[in-house]
Amino acid sequence: MGEAQVSLEHLFRVFTKPEHKDSKLAQIEQHLSDNILDFLSQHVVTKKTSLEEIEQDFCLSQVPESPEFVSAHAESLLDKLVAHSVNTYSPTFIGHMTSALPYFHLPLAKLLVGLNQNLVKIETSKAFTPLERQVLGMMHHLVYEQPDEFYQHYLHSARHALGAFCSGGTIANITALWVARNKILGPKGGFAGVAKAGLAAAYRFYDIQQLGVMCSRRGHYSLSKAVDALGLGRQQLLTLPCPQQTLDPRQALEHGKRYQEDGNRLLAIVGIGGTTETGHIDPLDELADVAKELGCWFHVDAAWGGATLFSEQYRARLKGVERADSVTIDAHKQMYVPMGAGMALFKNPEDANTVRHHAQYILREGSKDLGATTLEGSRNGMAMMVYSSLHIFGRRGYELLINQSIEKAKAFAHMIERHPDFELITSPTLSILTYRVCPQAIQEKLRTASKEERHQINQKVDRLVVNVQKLQREAGKSFVSRTRLETPQHPDRPVTVFRVVLANPLTSHNDLAAILAEQHLIATNNRVWQDLDEGKYSLTA
């Protein structure tokens, strides 16, 4: 690795002189701009490399003593980092929510860094602050559809916020529940409110044993982080069983009543607008009724599914979301914005004031600095990426993207159903579905087997699914994720399933057929398949 000269002149050069057009870094740039799929398929190594091997390239613990030439470093990035990255643009990478992005984000990313604004305060962001407020306003309108006068009044009001821009859905969910907690345990009579006086004092003042948050078992793990961080405790995340993948409003009401009768207080019901694991949507409208009856906050985690609101055809699936007090939407999911763009939206623009804070040198009283009501402090201008996407796609563009994803998922579900050796576990409400591989004869056997036999067989099939998922991933051509689910088909115990997210617009029907064929091939060659074939169900067989 070439050592660069350590002199102020050399250092200043990296600030003042761009890379030469023939430099390695300039070449990388050019290749990305010309054909990103080609760049990735040329540089991302598909053969299996163990994590331990990769770690060898990142095992030094001391900051390198001497500078390195930029071009030499760029070579090393290609070898060590890009080669062993995940090709999220690949049409056959359908296991997670990260997908190909539109080309215009590449130059925009450069503009973002070139401007390097800090959105915590207007002094270091200027037009970015109104821009971020507008993006939050547009997303607020998408959900809540308030009249024009509402937005004229609140969009740029220093004393209000229609939402909080966050690095992702987790911070958005935490922010929403933080606002909810501070509102529900707010100042009253002589009590200063939980924000100032703390949680223990608030429980005493409001005579509360425990404060809880309710959701289905499909609730995102960020909710468990939220109740931990906010001081409620993970035991107060009341997760109700959901064999149908959605929260049952009757159960929620009963459970909530019982909880409150025991001297506790329900802080919030969290409805899910597209679960991470299966894409199901809770019955939001009915949950809004339950929240109202229980007198608690209603939050909708639509990090994944929120973008469905762009589609005339499918937006009704989120009916009731407009009654939520707060909604989480991630733009870096179905809005095709680079990683790092979450939003918490608040129905009532006053609510964010429950977490408002000031400082002497910034966020002064009356300023429009967005940092006054966000959990994060310094933030970059990611809102620009959302702004540009909203304009370049428009509502109708997003509608087409959403519709085709859902339709592709339906087509894939159909493919699975027709295949004798696959079993569709959850149909796509949005563009996510789950299924498993299971020899046809075993599927039939399961229908008549005893509970004990079913248990043994399913354990074995679980193992088959795990093996196939791992082997397919290691082969490097495609990637499907896996999870464990309670399902109505297999009520005795959760089963392990493949999980597929059809967000990448580049994924074709042929890609899907090929993925299924590859899984079938891997499965039938697997030892566990043979065991199942031979009736050896016990795990030790």
Place this chain on the structure above:
Amino acid sequence: MGEAQVSLEHLFRVFTKPEHKDSKLAQIEQHLSDNILDFLSQHVVTKKTSLEEIEQDFCLSQVPESPEFVSAHAESLLDKLVAHSVNTYSPTFIGHMTSALPYFHLPLAKLLVGLNQNLVKIETSKAFTPLERQVLGMMHHLVYEQPDEFYQHYLHSARHALGAFCSGGTIANITALWVARNKILGPKGGFAGVAKAGLAAAYRFYDIQQLGVMCSRRGHYSLSKAVDALGLGRQQLLTLPCPQQTLDPRQALEHGKRYQEDGNRLLAIVGIGGTTETGHIDPLDELADVAKELGCWFHVDAAWGGATLFSEQYRARLKGVERADSVTIDAHKQMYVPMGAGMALFKNPEDANTVRHHAQYILREGSKDLGATTLEGSRNGMAMMVYSSLHIFGRRGYELLINQSIEKAKAFAHMIERHPDFELITSPTLSILTYRVCPQAIQEKLRTASKEERHQINQKVDRLVVNVQKLQREAGKSFVSRTRLETPQHPDRPVTVFRVVLANPLTSHNDLAAILAEQHLIATNNRVWQDLDEGKYSLTA
């Protein structure tokens, strides 16, 4: 604004076809690459535009219905957004911590978006996970200098974390105090620990009235967010007065003892490694002793000053930081990385386990997924920017940058001291200093004035400083921020001061001389200066 066609073909094009080389967006890119200072000075409008005017460009609240051509949109970004951004690369923008960045970050930003990894889990980040762990390890070594075997053992251990990568210092501070809270109120005997059982139950079990965090009044506002969000309550942020800008260890010990004798528990002392307002460093070594004696956590918020550890000459100013249980460092400050790169480092690699969480589909037990111990969930690969910077600058490169910033600040302080009409308020410990403009005669007058007179005069000088800061900012050539400080020179009451951050390597001595000259010109032409000259001290004069 040209409406683009709404068809799947058109939409697919933005995913599959790059922008044409002559397109507006490609031109913007090229200009950024060729000469970013020129791009910014050509496109960022320097004349005063009121925020209200800018807001007019961002006042629509509905998502645009139809798509827009990328080039048309790029034009509009230049007009509406870039024109009214802040030129953070400008050598005379010395009011905040955002500055010019080295050129190599522009292509790296493209690479980051092109790879679009999600660091919450290895399945969507692969080599980025070991890379992020290595970056945390290098920064850990910079602070704690543990032996090689330590890093061999912990750097890539699935059951440990040397730190948490965050979107910024605020999340880093919250994460550190979250870990501290969960450790100090951890599981014991029959008690499940605060993470599971919640804060109120923890107070009962540990027989604690209140849990507090202590720092000086210069503590960053994120600490107040932290005690709010974590449920301690803002009243339990014990901020001690610090006329010398640093926390007095003796006072801290006394105050802490008294606090604990009253049935409370001190969670943490937060030492500051470079205050946001004046750059002062708390006596960290002595505060470590105090924390030890009080039996509490010791956190150091070195978001700004942490990079000083790269300098052999100045690292001793942070002596004692290596005794901290946790340390916050922002790479987007003095490490010249784009906005969005904070880190919380943990001395003890076990500590992050107090906030560890799992999910079925990711973050499985035993996995090395970094998301298991971070407050954030999905995150982008910003760690690559830090990794590249550490390699391209090397320790010695950063040392030169840090040294020249501090020396430049000293030179500016000297300039101010020599000028009869300016008054240096705080000397630079690091590269931050504060001062005010005050006619020489008034400075003399203040030395002999009565308390009441001093009060009146200082109120008037405060107003002069505010006016000059605003007028200079609006003139658009340079930007200096302002704050209010308690100081030993003016013990009666806080005074308003200019605040200068000398982080931009492009800022020259001539720039500084020009800024001072401009301030003097604005000041002497200001009505308030004339009032002071004429002895009209009362504010209504």
